[in-house]
Amino acid sequence: MTKDRSILTDYVREHWYYYLLAVALIIASNIAQAALPRVLGQFTDALLAGGIRYDMIVRYSLILAAIGIAYNVLFGAGQFSVMRLGRKFEFAMRQSLFRKFSTLSEHYFSRQGTGKLLSSMTNDVNSVRESISNGVTMTTNAVFLFLSCVVMMLLSHIPLHLIVVCIIPMIAIPFLVVYFGPRIRKRSMSVQESLAVMTDSAEEQLRGIRVTKTFAIEPTARERFGSTVDQIKDNQLHLVRMSSLFQAAVPFLGALSLVISLLYGGYLAVQGEITIGNFIALTLYLRIMSGPLQQIGNVINMMQRSGASLDRVNRLLGEQPDIQDSEQAQPLAASPDLKLSGLSFTYPGSERPALKDIHLHIASGQTLGIVGKTGSGKTTLVKLLLRIYDPPTGTVWLGGTDVRDISINSLRSRIAYVPQDGFLFSTTIRDNIAFSDRSIPLEKVENHARQAMIYEPIVRFPDKFDTRLGERGVTLSGGQRQRTSLARGLAKTGPILILDDSMSAVDAVTETGILANLVQERKQRTTLIISHRISAVKQADRIIVLDEGRIVEQGTHQQLLEQRGIYASMYQLQEEGLYYE
């Protein structure tokens, strides 16, 4: 367990008075409950001494009823306070985790896998919440009920030596805990980890369900998912075996105490050293005490589980984003030029550089076309510009400032980036297009939809721009999705527009229409158009051809044709209707 318990200790410190109140209520309820056997013992002795009397039965019944009501009200109120605190903690913890996730980089997510993170947000948070609600109730209940019982036994004149002898077997419980505790915890961690792997697998299988169906490989998908479930089952069984053994051992010791009380207590009662009432009270006390002892076992199990979960949550919350604002971070200039000087970049953990020694200067307001084979480094260039990954210091400059010294928020909020696989959210088309600023008026949203040539298909839906997308809404075609994502990019204001192969799923005629609509847009912004199609970049002020991370050709469309290199052959192939790869 790490020493850093910050999120939990902070929370408890902040709400200590509620916890104190809850603990006080539970203690009061324990005292009420512990009075019960004593009253029954007194009743038995009174019966034996003077026979049954009507007023006595009524009096004792009223006392028992009062004890019962007091116990229920006090315990209920205490439990409610603690549960409420637990739920509030759960809410706060999920908020903090999500806030943290939103600061972490793409690299972090590709390294971790979303299943693990989702599992933390659900299972780990639940487990910690349980420990601070049920854990507090159960621990307080167990400790104070046990103590109250001992005190009440002494007040009832049950001899100390009899009490000690009867509870001796229960003293073995801490030793059991020490033995089982770490083992249970280790197995619980394996269960949580296999649950995370299963979530990952389920998420991927469900996301790829369309592909699976078109390939008719459902059995393979089921088999793959099944193996992750089998792993959980094995780990769960391991855990269940160990915790069952532990949970069975605890009540067994309670039962052993009862046997001793019958033997020794019974003997003392026969000898006349304790009253029959005392003997009955003793057995009832031991019966009550086996409950708290079992609870101690459960609490220990729960604490073990939640200890591992809390460690994971704290580790996540302590994660430092690998891309951060520098101390001298400044906003992006109003109309920045783009300069790349000697840019080389290798992805973390990769052997081969994705970009090699790139030099380039694009004046503000100009359009740069980027072409090249798949994997040649086109998207990597954009990721470095957006600081999805940090480029080496002094290699990428915007408006005369190293991008590493431009604040991340200003950089990303003012660069309109349209990726190839534009993910759309399960909300209305209007909200998707006005994603960067929900207050954009409908006319503007419609204008951007016209620019992206998606207006007509949208207004054909009965709800037009209020049509909901996603699982419970309309499913757009690939080309429609891409154009909606393009409209979303165009709705974002800012001095730089980047289209990353964002017209690949639209036909050539529509692409030409969109490009014509963008002429005005491009004059006001520095524009980068990445494409496999020459037609998309041929109007650019400059075009670069990337190959294996290097600029191998550059110039205007005309100049590149004259060079008769890769670009010229791509053009020729595409003009002839063939596809260059």
Ligand SMILES: Nc1ncnc2c1ncn2[C@@H]1O[C@H](COP(=O)(O)OP(=O)(O)OP(=O)(O)O)[C@@H](O)[C@H]1O
């Ligand atoms: N996150 C990553 N980690 C490691 N390597 C990566 C990562 N992303 C891309 N690469 C590698 O970097 C190289 C360049 O990839 P990039 O995505 O920039 O190519 P691209 O030219 O945009 O390709 P495409 O036209 O297919 O989109 C490829 O070899 C790719 O495998």
